[in-house]
Structures are given as structure tokens and as C-alpha cells.
Amino acid sequence: MSKKAFLIDISECVGCGACYEACKEQNNLPKTSDDPLRDTLSDKTYTIVEQRGDYYVRVMCKHCEEPTCVSVCPVGAFTKTDIGAVLYDESKCLGCRYCMQACPFQIPRYEWGSLTPRVQKCIMCYDRVREGNLPACAEACPTGATMFGDRDEMIKLAKQKLAENPDKYYQHIYGLEEVGGTSVLYISPVPFEQLGFNTKLIKTALPNFTHEALSKIPTLVTVGGVLLTGFYWLTNRKNEIAREKFEERKNKRGEE
Ligand code: SF4
Ligand code: SF4
Ligand code: SF4
The missing domain is CATH 1.20.5 (Single alpha-helices involved in coiled-coils or other helix-helix interfaces)
Structure with missing residues (x-):
């Protein structure tokens, strides 16, 4: 199967929280807030929608092309799959939480309240996608703000939107190159730093540094x-x- 990706068009997001609710339902996660816009990422919440100024921004695992959670895990509990999803195998996990420290987007969360704690995060609805379906959050989005498909197609679509609407979009695709590229791409009407994105991230994949540093x-x-x-x-x-x-x-x- 080809590599997949999300394209999140911030200009189209109305902050309805349908993606948040769909993720909860899909993953049998308990209710953690009456207001999706006020919830935070946790072991029971894999995606949130945050209001940042006049806009709404979805936060979730970016399924990095070369993920540091994979490269720092000493026992290979994380894997980057062929479709792009980064998955976690609790049976291998030591509980060292290096993945949480290493993630450039501060995504993985730990089940602090559990006797047998696991790390939790978005799994790109791996089983659904494998069966040819959309991730639950993308299917639920009523405005097309969360799109999903082949990564190449999503990049093409993002470039097309920027080229055809130069006044509507800030001319950058966030996630195309940051930390070596991610499987969650964003386009926005305003510069990403205005929305609280980390725009200082390097373009090189971070695992290159961890391997180099560790070997020395x-x-x-x-x-x-x-x-x-x-x-x-x-x-x-x-x-x-x-x-x-x-x-x-x-x-x-x-x-x-
Ligand atoms: S965003 Fe963090 S948890 Fe997700 S794949 Fe990248 S490094 Fe791993
Ligand atoms: S892809 Fe699936 S697990 Fe990830 S945020 Fe969307 S609904 Fe949740
Ligand atoms: S469902 Fe779509 S429009 Fe609604 S909050 Fe999520 S991304 Fe935004």
C-alpha cells in the first residue's frame, strides 16, 4: 500500500470538534471534557482542536517520515509502517519514556494511572486505512479541513491550493520538510509562527542526529x-x- 498522509487546511476548520468526537468513538476513549476546544492531549485523547487567535488547529501525532520515537526506543516498540503510520507495540515497551522526551512535537502520552502503563497517541486509524477506509477523524470532518490520501496526492493538492489561491494561503506547507517530513501536512492563511507552530525545526530528519550522536x-x-x-x-x-x-x-x- 502507498504511503498516506493527512492534509489539514486551517482556513477550512470551523472548530466543530467532529474529528475529536470521531476519534474518541473509534478508539473507545472515555469523555474527558464537555468542550472539545478546551481538552488537552492525554492517554485518553489522541487529537484535539485548539483555538489559536481567529483559527482552529488540530493537534495529533505527525507520523514523521523518520520518527525520533522510533529511533530512540531501545527495544523497537515503535515502528514506521509502509502506509506511514507510526505504531506502538505495548508488549515490547520498557516504560523508559524516551519516546516522550524525543518527540519534537511533544505527542506521546503515558498511562500514569495504570498498573500496566502504556504509551498512547494517534495511530492513523491503521486498521481502517488498511481496509481502504478513511481515518475516522477525516471521515467526520464536515468542511474538508481534514483531508487524507496518498502522501504524494496530498502534497500535490496542497501545492495546487497555494498556487491557485496566493491571497488565501501563506506560501508554505508545514510538514513537507520539517524534521525530514511528516505524514500530517498543514496549510494556513497566516504564517505558522502566528499559530504557535514550531517554525525553528530543522529540515533534516532528527534520527540522523541521534544515530550520529549515539555512535560517537x-x-x-x-x-x-x-x-x-x-x-x-x-x-x-x-x-x-x-x-x-x-x-x-x-x-x-x-x-x-
Ligand atoms: S510526532 Fe512524535 S510520536 Fe509522532 S511519529 Fe513523530 S516523533 Fe513519533
Ligand atoms: S487518525 Fe484515527 S486515531 Fe488518529 S486522530 Fe484520527 S481518528 Fe484519532
Ligand atoms: S471536524 Fe474538521 S472542521 Fe471540525 S474541528 Fe475537526 S478539522 Fe475542524
């Missing part, structure tokens, strides 16, 4: 590996104890 400091990598193993053991032990206590309490209740 083998000692640190070794020490880091030892520390991680210890951390993994501690996290697992903590979870085991919590589980044992939970079982104990359950058994006690059963005896009463």
Missing part, C-alpha cells in the same frame, strides 16, 4: 543500556507487586 559515545550507550535494564526490572517489579496486592485484596473480598 559508546560508553554512554553502554551505561545507558545497563541503567535501562535496571529501570526495566524495577518497573516490572513495581507492576508485579501492585498486581499481587490487587489479587490479594480481590481474594480477601471473595472470602468475606
Whole structure:
């Protein structure tokens, strides 16, 4: 299957929150706010719509072309799939949360309240897309502000919109080159810095730097590996104890 991407046209977004609601429903996520525009990203909310001045901006995982969450994860819990979606495998996760530190868009969230915590974020509705459907958020958008399709087609469409409407759009496609490119592209009527986007991000894929840096400091990598193993053991032990206590309490209740 070809590589996919979102094209988000900020000029078309009316802040209705249909994408937010559809994501909640699709992923069986509980209600976390009465007002979609006031919610924040969390382990129970994979996308939000924020009002920034006169405009509305969707926030979600950007499914980077060369994701740092993938490159920093010491056990390969994250993978970049052929369709472009960046997925997470909880069975491999150590709980080190390097992915959260490394993400240039501060996206992954952790299930702090869980006995067996996982990292959570948008998964590009991977199963739906694989079956030939649109992601739930794109399907729900009533205005065409959230579009989805082949990445090449989305880039072509974005360029066409900018060329045909030079007065309507600021002449930049955010995500085309930032951090080596992403699978969530934005076009906007105003400069992206006015909307709070990080416009200082480099054009080179960040994993190039992490690989280069790590290869130059083998000692640190070794020490880091030892520390991680210890951390993994501690996290697992903590979870085991919590589980044992939970079982104990359950058994006690059963005896009463
Ligand atoms: S936005 Fe962050 S979490 Fe999403 S793919 Fe890029 S680095 Fe990974
Ligand atoms: S692609 Fe799916 S998981 Fe991601 S924000 Fe849209 S509905 Fe949610
Ligand atoms: S559904 Fe479309 S118009 Fe409504 S908030 Fe989401 S992106 Fe904007």
C-alpha cells in the first residue's frame, strides 16, 4: 500500500470538534471534557482542536517520515509502517519514556494511572486505512479541513491550493520538510509562527542526529543500556507487586 498522509487546511476548520468526537468513538476513549476546544492531549485523547487567535488547529501525532520515537526506543516498540503510520507495540515497551522526551512535537502520552502503563497517541486509524477506509477523524470532518490520501496526492493538492489561491494561503506547507517530513501536512492563511507552530525545526530528519550522536559515545550507550535494564526490572517489579496486592485484596473480598 502507498504511503498516506493527512492534509489539514486551517482556513477550512470551523472548530466543530467532529474529528475529536470521531476519534474518541473509534478508539473507545472515555469523555474527558464537555468542550472539545478546551481538552488537552492525554492517554485518553489522541487529537484535539485548539483555538489559536481567529483559527482552529488540530493537534495529533505527525507520523514523521523518520520518527525520533522510533529511533530512540531501545527495544523497537515503535515502528514506521509502509502506509506511514507510526505504531506502538505495548508488549515490547520498557516504560523508559524516551519516546516522550524525543518527540519534537511533544505527542506521546503515558498511562500514569495504570498498573500496566502504556504509551498512547494517534495511530492513523491503521486498521481502517488498511481496509481502504478513511481515518475516522477525516471521515467526520464536515468542511474538508481534514483531508487524507496518498502522501504524494496530498502534497500535490496542497501545492495546487497555494498556487491557485496566493491571497488565501501563506506560501508554505508545514510538514513537507520539517524534521525530514511528516505524514500530517498543514496549510494556513497566516504564517505558522502566528499559530504557535514550531517554525525553528530543522529540515533534516532528527534520527540522523541521534544515530550520529549515539555512535560517537559508546560508553554512554553502554551505561545507558545497563541503567535501562535496571529501570526495566524495577518497573516490572513495581507492576508485579501492585498486581499481587490487587489479587490479594480481590481474594480477601471473595472470602468475606
Ligand atoms: S510526532 Fe512524535 S510520536 Fe509522532 S511519529 Fe513523530 S516523533 Fe513519533
Ligand atoms: S487518525 Fe484515527 S486515531 Fe488518529 S486522530 Fe484520527 S481518528 Fe484519532
Ligand atoms: S471536524 Fe474538521 S472542521 Fe471540525 S474541528 Fe475537526 S478539522 Fe475542524
